Amino acid sequence: MPQLNILVGTMYGGALDVAEQVKPLFEAAGYTVSIKEQPVVEDVKEQALTLFCVSTTGSGDFPGNFVPFVRQLKDQSPALTELNYGLIALGDSSYDDTFCGAGRSLDAMLEDLGAKRLGERLEVDAMETFMADDAALPWVETWIDEQSLKVA
Ligand SMILES: Cc1cc2nc3c(=O)[nH]c(=O)nc-3n(C[C@H](O)[C@H](O)[C@H](O)COP(=O)(O)O)c2cc1C
Incomplete structure (x- = not known):
């Protein structure tokens, strides 16, 4: 079975x-x-398909657990031309200018490194969606369909 990493x-x-x-939607x-x-940079270097689920903290900042990964991307500038990815960004629109700032920065960074985003980025606004799953589950179902990701 092909491997899919979800980087959080x-x-x-x-x-x-x-x-x-x-996760079960991709398993199915x-x-x-x-x-x-x-996550570490090796998780995306050899990978054909990856989903990112990333929230924003501070003022448009990456969550602490994700900072080493971003630092590695910046320091190593790996060529990610083989990488296709989807991106779910969690944020809160009451933060105005920095809404989903981490997800948006990550998206720009991955594009600069040659990776290809499949479909649009999902931005889940905590002001509108109390449980992020309520937005993410249907989005992933549609994503799998529209991008023809089903392999079994
Ligand atoms: C201290 C703090 C700072 C935040 N800063 C931002 C921000 O700059 N931009 C944004 O869109 N959301 C911001 N948020 C909202 C979170 O991204 C949002 O609540 C998200 O759903 C949290 O996801 P998590 O549980 O995976 O960390 C912030 C939340 C907190 C508590």
Whole structure:
């Protein structure tokens, strides 16, 4: 079975919860799924398909567990031309200018390194969606369909 990694950046567990909830959808689509709570750059270097679930803290900042991964991306500038990814960003629109800042920065960083985003980024606004899963589950179902990701 092909491997799919879900890389998680979270402060309070919401993004991890999303990863755990969507994992069975990918398993049903034919993937072996690993959730990475302490991601490293090797997780994306050899990988064809990756989903990121990343919340924002501070003022548009990455959650602490995700900072080493971002630092490695910046320091090593790996060529990620083989990487196709989806991105679920968690945030809160009451933070105005920094809404989903971490997810948006990550998206720009991955694009600069040659990775290809499949479909649009999902931005889950805590002001509108109390449980991020409520937005993430249908989004992932549609994503798998529209991007023809089903392998089994
Ligand atoms: C101290 C703090 C700072 C935050 N800063 C931002 C921010 O700059 N931009 C944003 O969109 N959301 C911000 N948020 C909202 C979180 O990203 C949002 O609640 C998210 O769902 C948390 O996900 P998590 O449980 O995975 O950490 C902040 C939340 C807290 C508590």
